[in-house]
Amino acid sequence: MVLIDLEMVLVLCLSVLLAVVDTGETWRVKTRACPQGCNSCSLFNGCITCKPRYLLLLHRSGMKQVGYCRRTCPLGYYASRGGDINRCSKCQVENCEDCFARNFCVRCQSPYYAHEGKCFTVCPEGTWGDRKSGDCLETVHCEVSEWGSWSTCRKNGADCGYKWGEETRMRGIMTQATPGGKACPELTETRKCRILQRNCPVDCGVSEWSSWSPCSKDSADCGYKWGEETRVRHVSTPPSNDGKMCPDLTETRECRMLQRHCSDDEADTETGKKKGRKNRRNNRRRKNRRRDRPRKSRTHSSTQTQGEGEDVITTERTRLRSRTEDPGVQSREISRDLPTDLLSI
Missing domain, CATH: 2.10.220.10 (Hormone Receptor, Insulin-like Growth Factor Receptor 1; Chain A, domain 2)
Known part of the structure; x- marks a missing residue:
């Protein structure tokens, strides 16, 4: 290992020597032709040092190592920073x-x-x-919540009409189990129960609405401008056991009569008779109103003046007073009113 490291150092030094030029004053490394990110480089060994924030990656190719400057390390390497150089290590x-x-x-x-x-x-x-x-x-095991409340006792979806049924309670999953963890327990529990309401309530059922009746008023289908028409429906199922009560079975609305005036042929019909009776009642009311009004004097014509009418009234009053004061007139009027057998006495 020591010999190999010495060889690598010698190769690196030789590469640096071949890449420098003599300027007459100092020795410096060529940087004009270096790849991006390199601070100094070699013709045979690539990058030797990198610019700040770059990482030096050495790749062995046969007997030589080639350097590259990278911002991040490739897969299988990690960044080691420290000293004068930052490098990617395997x-x-x-x-x-x-x-x-x-x-x-x-x-x-x-x-x-x-x-x-x-x-x-x-x-x-x-x-x-x-x-x-x-x-x-x-690994995570399943976690569930506490049991909820028991549901209403039912059978076949109904909570009445049976003696026994079933009630249910449930709980939820709070944390799902991962592979290898304990599975969730049962989330639903059912037990037998006694149904409290044996008899089911029956709501009222009604038929469809009938057609609207002919437009009429006071049982007459003519002689008026406006009237009423009616439609009905019937109870098909009566309510029981506290079921919903029946809605209205009759519906009435205002309507416009098609026939305003009654024809002569309708006089003989029951409708015409009712219409005639109503007209006679109206005529009697009008006569009574006229009779109750103050009357004018019949002893003078419409062309007489007010003074002439007063003279006639005064003359009539004088004549009546003279008849009451004359004894002969009074006796004749009394004898006219008495029976014949009394007059002979």
Whole structure:
């Protein structure tokens, strides 16, 4: 090993000597033709030193080593920084593809798994191999929550109509188990139970709505502008055992009559008779209203003045007073009203 290292040093020194030129004052290394990142280089051995923030990677080719300057180290190498030079050193862990330090592997070659800086074909106990990441991960067992409350006692989906049924309670998964971990226990539990309500409630059932009736008012289908039409429905299933009650069975809405005036032929019909009775009632009401109004005097015409009417009224009052004061007139009027047998006495 000592002889090989000495040979490498001699080769490196020879390369530097061949790459320098004599300027008459000092000896300096050519840098004009060096690859990117190189601070100094050799014609035969490539980069000798690198610029700051670059890493020197030495690659053996036969009897010589060729240097390269890189920003990052390739797979199988790790960066070692210190002293005057930063270099990429090869990983010393077997089957390692990428390492963090000399003896700490962070990614192994397939099909190996990385665990604590080393590579394994089978992960140690308490871990499992993840193909996606290539690591040995810690084994996790399944964890479940507490049981929930018991459900309503049912049978065939119904909570009534039976004596016995079943009730269920459940719990959920909080943490899934990884490969090699304990599987989850049962998440559902069922037991027999007694149904509290034996008789099921029956809601009211109704039929479809019928067609709308003809538009009418006061049982007449003519003689009005507006009327009403009605439709009905029937109870098909009566409610029982506290079931829902029946909705309205009749629906009425306002409508416009198609026939405004009744024809003469409708006078003989029941509808025409009702219409006629209504008209007669209306006529009687109008007559009563006219009768209750104050009357004008019949003893004078419409062309008489107010003074003439007062004279006629005064004359009539005088005539009536004279009849009551005349004894002969009173006796004749009394005798006219008495029976014949009394007059002969």
